[in-house]
Amino acid sequence: MSVFPPVFKSWRGPIQEKIDNTLETNFDREEANQIIKYMFKTGGKRCRPLLVVLSTKALGGNPEDALDAAAALEIIHAATLVFDDLIDKDQVRRGAPTIHMAFSNEKALTSGLFLASKGVQLLSNYKNAEVMRMIGSTLVDVSRGELLDIISDLNASVSECIAIADLKTASLFGSAAGIGAAIAGVRVRILLACRNSEGQAEWRSRSKMTCSISTTGPGNNF
Numbered sequence: 001m002s003v004f005p006p007v008f009k010s011w012r013g014p015i016q017e018k019i020d021n022t023l024e025t026n027f028d029r030e031e032a033n034q035i036i037k038y039m040f041k042t043g044g045k046r047c048r049p050l051l052v053v054l055s056t057k058a059l060g061g062n063p064e065d066a067l068d069a070a071a072a073l074e075i076i077h078a079a080t081l082v083f084d085d086l087i088d089k090d091q092v093r094r095g096a097p098t099i100h101m102a103f104s105n106e107k108a109l110t111s112g113l114f115l116a117s118k119g120v121q122l123l124s125n126y127k128n129a130e131v132m133r134m135i136g137s138t139l140v141d142v143s144r145g146e147l148l149d150i151i152s153d154l155n156a157s158v159s160e161c162i163a164i165a166d167l168k169t170a171s172l173f174g175s176a177a178g179i180g181a182a183i184a185g186v187r188v189r190i191l192l193a194c195r196n197s198e199g200q201a202e203w204r205s206r207s208k209m210t211c212s213i214s215t216t217g218p219g220n221n222f
Contacts, residue, residue, distance in 0.1 A: 008050055011063070011070075015049045016040075020069040022122060026114075035103055035111045036118075039078040042094035047178045049074040053181025063150035066183045068122050068133070073176050076119035076135070080142055080172070082112035087150060123179070130182045134175045 023037050049070030058064035084090075085098040086108050092098060100108035116139070123135055145167025152160060 007054070011050055012046055013051050014064075014067055015046055015053065015070050015074070018067045019049075019120070022071050022075065022118065030117055035099070035107050036114055038099050038111070039082060040104060042096045043076075044086055046074060048077050051173065051176040052180040052183075055177045056184045059181050059184035059186050061180075061184025066180055068092065068093070068125060069179050069183060072119040072122035072135075073179070075115050075174060076139070079112045079115035079119065079162075080146075080168070082115065083146065084168075087146065088113070104144070126183065128182055131179050134178045134182070138149055138171045138175040141167045145171070159193070 014195065019040060020037075023040070025033060026036065027166050051064045052070040052073055057063040081093065082099055085093055086100050086105060090098050091101050095104075098108075099111060103111075109128060120139075123131055130132070146166050148160075148164050149168065156164075164221045
């Protein structure tokens with residue numbers, strides 16, 4: 001069982017509350033609401049939204065101001081997992097049936113599109129060009145990584161596997177740090193440093209997993 005530092009625990013509740021409120025009633029039909037909330041029923045570490053909030057706080061901003069962005073990053077992350085599970089035909093995630101197994105491929109696909117769109121809509125409320133630039137670049141990176149993952153095979157080189165992991169996973173961590181910095185009001189040069197340093201840290205972490213990647217296929221997005 002994961003043990004979170006106290007500062008992580010103190011923000012997990014407010015982040016989850018914001019996610020729940022955002023996804024509570026978007027449709028008149030209860031089935032649709034249940035489908036889009038399904039990905040959040042089995043928990044998760046919430047590392048990306050925590051990084052948003054803590055980056056804002058570390059750079060002198062009000063972490064309460066970052067809660068919408070934190071929820072948005074986790075909602076977008078959930079969308080990428082929907083697509084990843086669907087493409088890989090995975091049947092279980094976090095001990096529960098994947099969303100396409102619980103409902104259908106069509107419902108999973110449309111829920112993933114909704115979640116990604118909802119996350120971007122939430123970020124647009126900041127009216128911050130840097131926030132939108134970073135999430136736009138990240139969504140392009142994740143899509144590139146997913147396509148490269150699809151056309152790769154088990155004989156992909158270590159560098160190819162790491163490049164895919166960088167696009168599919170590290171890019172969203174980098175944006176979490178960068179968006180948190182943007183909310184704190186820091187300058188563009190520092191935003192880029194935050195985004196790139198966090199992405200590179202995740203990239204190095206993933207490079208240590210190359211033995212696992214080379215035997216199971218490149219770029220599992222978790």
